[in-house]
Amino acid sequence: VADGNYAKELIVETVTEHGLPFISRFPHNANLKYLYTGEHSRRRGRKKKFDGKVDFSGLRHFNLVSETSNERVWTQVVWSVQWAREVRAVVIQQIGKKGQAIGYAVLFSTAVTMPAHEVIALYRSRFEIELIFRDAKQFLGSQDVQLRSQPGIEAHWNVVLLTLNLCRLEALRAAEGGQNLVFSLEDMKRRAYNALLAQVILSKLDLSARFEELEHLPSSPLNFGLKAA
Template sequence: MAVVTTAVRSGLLFPLFLLSIDASFQRKSGTKTQNIGSFWNGSTGRSERGTELSCCALINVQMRQVFPIHAQQTRPKKECRDRLVQYNDQLDAVLGELEHHPEILLRAVVADGQYAKDLFVETVTGHGFALISKLQRNANLNYVYDGPDQQRRGPKRKHDGKVTFADLSRFDVVNESAAERILTQVVWGVRWKRLLRVVVIQVLDHHGQVIKYAVLFSTDITMSASEVVALYRSRFEIEYVFRDGKQFLGLQDAQMRTQQALESHWNLTLLVMNLARLEALRANNGAQTLVFGVEDLKRRAYNALFAQVILVNLGLEARFEELIANPSGPLNFGLKAA
């Protein structure tokens, strides 16, 4: 949190953020590690034996810079209550902590479909924020009746039929291209007893036929469909946290066995990532054009070390500063274009 607030106060980031939550499988051998068990591994598409890290991260809305702020270990179901309850408790604690940081403006909480449950809707809306997530295709939704009042006894009519995603003629088309069509409507979520902004993203083939679709929702019905789609797609920035942490910072290369030690290792690793991103922001004078990756950061550090070794052996170490200031960027050799 200190890294994020420092970036905001120094003007390197705009203060508008999303909060994202997701879990990551951590490879772990042996049998004595605390809370080791069977967890879903998205890389292999099956459950495997290991540990699981549940992470909350702040994602800057304008610049899509992501900062993990809390990581904890998930306990197996045989040792503890349902995992969704653990995720919800973590999210509740993080949202409570963010209330003490008024410089951070939270627009919404974004999460994938496994978090589209009663617990999370109640927790997020209870803190006064919107939840953006994905619905199942069999979600129980009703159209809202907006016709004239019927002259009959009893309560007023509220609903006007069930939503079926095979027939979206009553949805409004907000954007359409050769490959994609986006439709939206405000409907009634039967399970949660609240109005939802539902957005359907249809993927089209070259004949204009729907080959697949996804259903997003926001508990804030004043959000536009384009905003819901843009904010949900920003959620994928948290996946780069797990990728860079595992590939370049040793996130899952831990020999400790206790939950406290594992969580300390994870949070320290993610702190290093945040500090590296802050340093990149400062070097770039802001986030407008920054494309950050730990791989590029390590590549540039290696280039600098290699250049220093060469110059020292040639007796030209005083000219190292010229490499840094060179417009052609020789220390950026090997960096990715995006």
Template sequence: MWTRVVWAPHFGRFLRVVVIERLDRKGQVKAHVVLCSTDTTMPAQEIRALYSARFQLEFVFRDAKQFAGLTTCQLRSTTGLENHWNAACFALSLGRAEYLLERSARTGRPAGLVPFSYEDVKRRAFNRLFASRILANLGLSRRFVELEEHPSRPLDLGVKAA
């Protein structure tokens, strides 16, 4: 990894440029990754870590738009829009926290190592609601616990990261 502060005439400012070399098994350079930051005091390792976290941030916005209604609001006031965006991101965070706690308890792996998909959270919630309604209509509500604890995990039907 190489770093240098350089003048970027296109932007009219100094940038910290970080070049990361990807090596093959023989130790030969097979690709370069070039990262830039306008904060020239930031260490190269921190720039690399922030770029790595970038995709996690993009997943948050993607999931909030697709599954938590981030873009479905029709308000004119700034306060209302901010409240709606906060509520969408909060719902996403709650779903993620509940999912990771439940999965890490079930698998015994740390929460950071459990694959997460908000689509799976919504699918499981739908499966739970659908199963509980069917059992309630049949007068078998007490047997819902059996579905949750069954080895074949029927409430995970349709999830991607089961």
């Protein structure tokens, strides 16, 4: 899944060559054609392949998938002239107060059998990866590396992402399955610092055995400084 800026031929071909579907967004002026599905006339020459250019103001061959008071979803398998391949196109129309279309977005998937709502759900989830990059940069030092070799840089990034995955796993376990989970790496670092500070203080007072009691105190001292979700 990628933003529309990455919907380039090289990226699409690279992803699909690895056996993965590519999901992204078309511009409003995308050059798409309907595939001809009717009977072919008996004449010389190649059989008819296309049935006109896609006009997003009409959507004459698109199938309506769902409709709400503010959104309509249409889908159809079309031909992308740019990439010379079939794609699953999904048009999301924004509906005004009078029921007219006031705007639209065109998503696509190279997997033509993928349902329209799955395409929408996957595309809308793409922003979650930005949260991963943010945590890796701000709290785990993904950019704080002075290595110049590619293996060294990749090893550094692998360690950063491994640490992030372990933190998310710990948060899932603490949430007992992930229901209503609000993940914050900053809060996890703060809580770890509080735990370390508490251990140092208790060890100086010869009270290390009572560290486990901090988890159950009503004042929740280990959660001091955490942001309210």
